[in-house]
Amino acid sequence: xxxxxxxxxxxxxxxxxxxxxxxxxxxxxxxxxxxxxxxxxxxxxxxxxxxxxxxxxxxxxxxxxxxxxxxxxxxxxxxxxxxxxxxxxxxxxxx
Numbered sequence: 001x002x003x004x005x006x007x008x009x010x011x012x013x014x015x016x017x018x019x020x021x022x023x024x025x026x027x028x029x030x031x032x033x034x035x036x037x038x039x040x041x042x043x044x045x046x047x048x049x050x051x052x053x054x055x056x057x058x059x060x061x062x063x064x065x066x067x068x069x070x071x072x073x074x075x076x077x078x079x080x081x082x083x084x085x086x087x088x089x090x091x092x093x094x095x
Contacts, residue, residue, distance in 0.1 A: 023053050030061055039068035067093045 005011070026049035031078035042065040050058045074089030 019052060023049055026052070027057065027061065030065070034061070034065060034068065037068075038066045039072060043069065 021061045024056065026045050030042040030045040030049065033039070033045065033070065046058055046062045046065055070089050070093035074093060075085035077083070077089055
């Protein structure tokens with residue numbers, strides 16, 4: 001049986017440090033994925049980061065990843081000669 005001690009300050013501080021490190025790794029992984037053209041992978045990592053600790057930085061990167069995903073979809077539609085769908089995606093990405 002595990003006994004919970006909500007007043008253990010040292011444990012809470014250590015948990016905070018671990019969460020900070022995990023958040024930093026998520027942000028780094030997401031930035032790398034975006035730079036590598038992998039917007040979908042970046043969005044998955046950013047959703048984990050947002051669940052851990054929502055922040056303006058996470059939100060900013062999520063908007064960037066979403067925009068890149070939509071641009072990629074627009075390009076795919078354009079190349080498939082589905083122009084009306086491509087235009088809709090491009091407009092959505094540029095909003």
